[in-house]
Amino acid sequence: MTPEEFAATFERIRREVRTVIVGHETLIDHVLTAFIAGGHVLLEGVPGLGKTLLVKTLAQSLELSFSRIQFTPDLMPADIVGTNVVMQDAEGRRYFEFQRGPVFTQVLLADEVNRATPKTQSALLEAMQEHTVTAAGTSYALEEPFFVLATQNPIEMEGTYPLPEAQLDRFLFKVKAEFPTAADLVEIIDRTTVADQPQARVVASREVIRQMLRLAREVEVASHVKAYTARLVRATHPGDPRSADMARRYVRYGASPRGVQALILSAKVRALVAGRANVSLGDLKALALPSLRHRIILNFEGEAEGIDADAVIQNALDETPELEEART
Known part of the structure; x- marks a missing residue:
């Protein structure tokens, strides 16, 4: 696959998703970018903004298997990864057989992930990082590509549990779903209150997606871009x-x-x-907020004054020089 074919395929996927999803242009771009980069996305927003429809449409347009897990306070880890059950053969002998859970898919929607307990949330960790699931000492590989889009309600809402820092860090992006504009709301009415509602068509095969993932890893990064990235991340550390x-x-x-x-x-x-x-500094600056906002932990003063992680990142962007050599 050439870079030109990559860009054309990405645009086809983006256009197809937008035939179903109204608005959310930046959100769609971020989700597609994280998917092709081989990462996972944490999507925050109040209910009813189309988060579930977005990831389902993505799976449909790429002809990938799709599963949804509705996280609730009583959800158990075995409900996600699966469990061994006792079976009996024709001769009456009993044996254990592993029944796979909904995590065995290619596109997984973890809906309202912060409504489950931390123990259950952590069941996603191995699958997200290693693309494998271990049950009763046996490891099972997940089919590639494997992409998790987890949605969460704002932490101020009742009945939510903050995600552990270790799990937050495993998401490539944290993106926010904004409320639609008045024009978008009218378009939502026009698309969803009629008999024939838009459906996504398949616009790229699984093999094409695998080629895109491989090509993305082969892009060159200049030494000064790497150095700037290191300086930017270190600028978020108080010490x-x-x-x-x-x-x-x-x-x-x-x-x-x-x-x-x-x-x-x-x-x-x-x-x-x-x-x-090749990667430019503009690429890094454009993606700094979704890449870093969930990796910064505020101190007591920051929380007391209502400081947002985005403001900290923007301040780091403003104060980090582009061409200065990095120090160890």
Whole structure:
């Protein structure tokens, strides 16, 4: 696959998703970027904004298997990964057989993930990171590509549990679903209150998607771009000599090394979509917020003053020089 074919295929997928999803242009781009980068997405927003429809439409347009898990307070880990059940053969002998859970799919929607307990939330960890599931000492590989889109309600809503930091860090992006504009609401009425509602067509095969994932990994990254990425992430750490002003005042822990990986991987996809075979600083800056916002932990002062992680990242972007050599 050539970079030109990559960009054309990405545009076909984006256009097909938009035939079903009204508005949310930036959200759609971020979800597609994370998917092609081989990562997972945490999507935050109040109920009813089309989060479920978005990921289902993505699976339909790529002819990928799709499963949905509705997270509730009584959901157990075995309800996600599966469990061994006792079976009996024709001769009356009993044996254990593994019954696969809904995680054995290619596109998984973890709906309202922060309504389940932390024990159940952690059941997704191995699947998201290793693309395998272990049950009773046996590991089972998940089919590639494997993509998790987890939705969560704003933490201020009742009946929610904050996601553990270890699980948050395994999402490539955290994106926010904004409320539709008045024009988008009218378009939603026109599309969804008629007899014939739009359905996504298959616009790319599984093999094409695998080729896109491979090509995204092959994009070159110049040394000065890598150095800038390292400086930007270190600027979110309050103890670093070059930390940004807001990081020193309001941050307890800055972005982890996975933040560097997320920035570079997603920037590679964005470069290919733009028709370039190399990553620019503009790619990094455009994707800094979704890549880093869930990796920054505010201190007491930051929480008390209502500081948002996005503001900390923007401050780091403003104060991090582009061409200065990185120090160890």
